[in-house]
Amino acid sequence: MTPIGGLLTVYFLTDYHVSKRVDFKQQSVAFKAQVAGSGRAKVTFSGTSTGDAASTADFSSLHGGCYFECQDIQFEAATAEAGVNDKGMFRSRGNMTLRLSNCQIDLPVGSDQCVINNDVFCALSISNLNGGTGSVAGRWIQGVAAATDPASISTLIATNLTSL
């Protein structure tokens, strides 16, 4: 769609369901909403990726040093099926910057679905996050417990969160 190194901006005109992994070749991808009569677009992830049985459906960059920016998006994950090990909504093949602005995150209560997969070096910037279903505390990064000091996580390059 765009040359490597470019910026891809995607506007969701409706809610969107992610049923399998979406690999982005671009280095920077921005997701924005332009839904008639609504402020946010709802992006849902199914529990299991059709293309990769070991992973939850997710947004994945084929780049190291990639940048995902999301504005006005309501993310909702479903509980993964048994045997699915990777449970993040975002991942990359290297380090990643994830910026969520005016977003909502709905994670299923009682599951360990999370925002970022645990195999990613990331920088995480959150602004104006709206509460959703299930607490995001302890589920920003797969396997990192709630109330963890971000400075203690070696894979977290930088964040404006004071607690995970």
Place this chain on the structure above:
Amino acid sequence: MTDTTTHDVMVAQTAKAQELLDYFHGQRDVQEAQFAAALAAFPNINRTFYVDQAAGNDANDGSEANPFLTLQ
């Protein structure tokens, strides 16, 4: 005699200066044309696409009026 020589030298220098100026302008035009061609050949690395999972079509061009159906 001296005045004539000085005049001739000034005319010659003016002609040389004009020649230099013409050369400069010519080179500038060539470089501007090459720069414009290089810019025109540079791919558009910033792209915007629209996705509509209700009414889009992956055969569309991804514009707001003709959005894609999926991110794939």
